[in-house]
Amino acid sequence: MAPERHPGPPASSGPPGPGEPLLTMHGISKSFPGVRALDGVDLDVTAGETHCLLGQNGAGKSTLIKVLAGAHQPDAGEIRWQGTPVVLKSPAAAMGLGIATIYQELDLVEHLSVAENVFLGHERATMGFVRSREARTATAAILGRLGHPEIDPGAPVGSLSAAGQQIASMARALSHDVRLIVMDEPSAALDPDEVGNLFRIVAGLTGAGVAVVYISHRLEEIRQVGDRVTVLKDGRAAARGLAARTTATRDIVTLMTGRTVEHTFPVRQHTAPPGPSATTATTEDRAPTPTPAPATALTPTPTPTSVPTPVPTPALTAQGLTRRGEFAPLDFDLYPGEILGLAGLVGSGRSEILETVFGARRPTAGRVLVDGRPLRPGSVPAAVRAGLGLAPEERKSQALLLLEPVHRNVSVSSLPRFSRAGWLDRAAERSAARTAARNLSLRPDDPDRPVRTLSGGNQQKAVLARWLLRGCRVLLLDEPTRGVDVGARAELYALVRRLADDGVAVLLVSSELPEVLGLADRVLVLREGRVVHEGSAAALDEHRVLDLVMAGSADTARGDRP
Numbered sequence: 251m252a253p254e255r256h257p258g259p260p261a262s263s264g265p266p267g268p269g270e271p272l273l274t275m276h277g278i279s280k281s282f283p284g285v286r287a288l289d290g291v292d293l294d295v296t297a298g299e300t301h302c303l304l305g306q307n308g309a310g311k312s313t314l315i316k317v318l319a320g321a322h323q324p325d326a327g328e329i330r331w332q333g334t335p336v337v338l339k340s341p342a343a344a345m346g347l348g349i350a351t352i353y354q355e356l357d358l359v360e361h362l363s364v365a366e367n368v369f370l371g372h373e374r375a376t377m378g379f380v381r382s383r384e385a386r387t388a389t390a391a392i393l394g395r396l397g398h399p400e401i402d403p404g405a406p407v408g409s410l411s412a413a414g415q416q417i418a419s420m421a422r423a424l425s426h427d428v429r430l431i432v433m434d435e436p437s438a439a440l441d442p443d444e445v446g447n448l449f450r451i452v453a454g455l456t457g458a459g460v461a462v463v464y465i466s467h468r469l470e471e472i473r474q475v476g477d478r479v480t481v482l483k484d485g486r487a488a489a490r491g492l493a494a495r496t497t498a499t500r501d502i503v504t505l506m507t508g509r510t511v512e513h514t515f516p517v518r519q520h521t522a523p524p525g526p527s528a529t530t531a532t533t534e535d536r537a538p539t540p541t542p543a544p545a546t547a548l549t550p551t552p553t554p555t556s557v558p559t560p561v562p563t564p565a566l567t568a569q570g571l572t573r574r575g576e577f578a579p580l581d582f583d584l585y586p587g588e589i590l591g592l593a594g595l596v597g598s599g600r601s602e603i604l605e606t607v608f609g610a611r612r613p614t615a616g617r618v619l620v621d622g623r624p625l626r627p628g629s630v631p632a633a634v635r636a637g638l639g640l641a642p643e644e645r646k647s648q649a650l651l652l653l654e655p656v657h658r659n660v661s662v663s664s665l666p667r668f669s670r671a672g673w674l675d676r677a678a679e680r681s682a683a684r685t686a687a688r689n690l691s692l693r694p695d696d697p698d699r700p701v702r703t704l705s706g707g708n709q710q711k712a713v714l715a716r717w718l719l720r721g722c723r724v725l726l727l728d729e730p731t732r733g734v735d736v737g738a739r740a741e742l743y744a745l746v747r748r749l750a751d752d753g754v755a756v757l758l759v760s761s762e763l764p765e766v767l768g769l770a771d772r773v774l775v776l777r778e779g780r781v782v783h784e785g786s787a788a789a790l791d792e793h794r795v796l797d798l799v800m801a802g803s804a805d806t807a808r809g810d811r812p
């Protein structure tokens with residue numbers, strides 16, 4: 251797909267001269283109380299290029315793009331647009347120049363239609379009202395240019411998938427005369443085929459002369475989509491304008507982290523997963539109820555003369571667990587020390603399964619057992635009491651107390667432990683929470699900082715630290731590394747494996763297949779709410795999983811969902 255036309259430059263300014271950058275940011279600094287988020291950063295972006303902005307969590311990427319979007323005022327530095335100094339006093343001022351930003355957390359109004367969102371507050375809206383027929387026609391044209399003519403401009407934005415909402419956000423950007431688009435982790439919520447479409451959109455935009463500033467923690471994307479790379483580290487530019495296609499990933503990682511990150515995935519302790527399913531099987535082969543015959547790393551390997559080893563009790567069992575319309579009857583056992591991955595496309599029921607196990611959704615049939623004991627359905631407190639912990643996909647809305655300090659976010663599920671005769675021992679609470687946060691290298695190392703002021707990756711670490719402190723038996727991880735940088739990812743993977751080695755059972759959902767295959771011992775592959783394959787992670791590769799999740803999806807009508 252390629253947009254049919256290059257959205258023309260704003261009437262007030264001409265195109266940059268030959269070799270002249272479209273945008274130059276020079277010596278940009280920005281401090282928040284107690285933090286120097288940006289310390290003299292330089293960035294230049296040329297028309298028609300994809301300029302990747304990389305950096306660890308908290309490096310300053312979001313702050314820099316908020317300065318560019320007119321949402322933050324810098325304390326020092328200069329911004330030039332086509333060679334002329336400008337002050338971006340507000341988002342409207344940035345938009346007036348043709349600078350659009352697509353944030354990670356899309357700022358769409360869910361109950362309004364796609365067209366209304368696209369033209370909300372638009373200069374083309376009359377007296378504040380969006381003329382609906384015109385808006386729909388114009389929106390349909392832009393959606394077509396974005397390769398998504400099937401999206402109905404009249405549909406409420408809240409009814410679209412994550413990918414659809416992102417397209418709506420891009421349509422809004424393109425409804426203006428855009429010259430530079432900032433995309434903040436645009437691939438984070440997308441399936442592999444949707445990422446392909448995103449890359450086509452980026453190529454179409456740059457081909458038409460629009461500049462794209464692209465932020466991602468997925469380094470393999472940089473080579474595919476990027477022209478040049480600027481690396482931020484601790485609020486400074488560690489490198490500027492590197493060639494995206496030829497700079498070695500290892501070198502970029504070293505610039506980002508100040509060290510080499512060699513082994514992404516920790517070594518598995520077991521040669522075979524501890525559960526009963528070390529073998530590979532498709533659903534057709536699976537018995538309707540699981541047969542517990544585990545050879546486990548927790549029990550010694552039997553010698554020919556030894557007595558049979560006792561069968562360990564699964565930490566978590568799903569028996570016929572069902573949610574009509576979301577996922578079909580599901581049976582699995584998850585053993586202490588095991589990491590079980592759920593692989594499938596967005597919408598395959600992965601997150602719904604985790605939330606149902608955790609009691610946040612009530613099953614329509616079936617049950618969950620923890621250590622062999624049935625769990626009260628649809629009750630989060632019962633699940634937490636039984637030793638379950640969930641790190642949800644939407645951490646901001648579902649897990650974090652945004653206005654509370656880091657230490658309270660970490661300790662909130664363990665508060666009774668710090669209660670002394672009805673009083674909360676704040677010093678003990680704060681100190682324990684700080685230790686848990688430090689174990690995850692949460693930055694900054696300040697337990698009193700409101701969690702809303704942390705970078706996205708560090709917010710994720712706060713959620714994980716909560717369950718680390720609580721010491722749960724079963725950890726449910728939904729997209730645990732979304733927004734987490736490459737160095738912290740390796741730390742998180744090592745941590746999850748360490749927890750498993752200490753006997754925690756982990757149920758893992760991730761859109762990133764290498765993550766599921768690299769971290770899990772065993773994998774259930776889901777398609778449209780059904781398990782289509784179960785087997786050892788080591789026996790699977792990405793192609794095989796993609797074949798399994800894609801096969802037949804075209805001929806499965808929506809109404810066929812379980």
Ligand SMILES: Nc1ncnc2c1ncn2[C@@H]1O[C@H](COP(=O)(O)OP(=O)(O)OP(=O)(O)O)[C@@H](O)[C@H]1O
Nearest residue numbers: 282287307308309310311312313703704705706707
């Ligand atoms: N509104 C704010 N108030 C206080 N501190 C802030 C605020 N916004 C950002 N910070 C701090 O500024 C630093 C840079 O944060 P920023 O969000 O720019 O990082 P980032 O590179 O985008 O990280 P991530 O990859 O995790 O999104 C961090 O230490 C963060 O805690």
